[in-house]
Amino acid sequence: MDTVVQVESVVRGVLSDVLGISTARAAAFGPDTGLFGALPEFDSMAVMTVLTELEDRLGILIEEDEVDGDVLGTFGALTAFAAAKQRR
Numbered sequence: 001m002d003t004v005v006q007v008e009s010v011v012r013g014v015l016s017d018v019l020g021i022s023t024a025r026a027a028a029f030g031p032d033t034g035l036f037g038a039l040p041e042f043d044s045m046a047v048m049t050v051l052t053e054l055e056d057r058l059g060i061l062i063e064e065d066e067v068d069g070d071v072l073g074t075f076g077a078l079t080a081f082a083a084a085k086q087r088r
Helices: 003-019 023-027 044-058 069-073 075-087
Strands: none
Touching: 003 023, 003 044, 003 075, 044 075, 069 075
């Protein structure tokens, strides 16, 4: 299975679990689906939990200075960021 597809699946799972949204709703996310600022469930408190879960599930390390509004802005951006971290 393609690494990006695997990472996308993990990101969907993390968002579903952390934000308490249905798997069907998370499955409907496309690359341009807004996250931070667009989903009321994805508030500043949820950001750290989402990032920590991504670290745990993907075996990556996310530094604070690597994360900004662009990374958290859309499902596609978050997935691409996580996939790039996993390739390092």
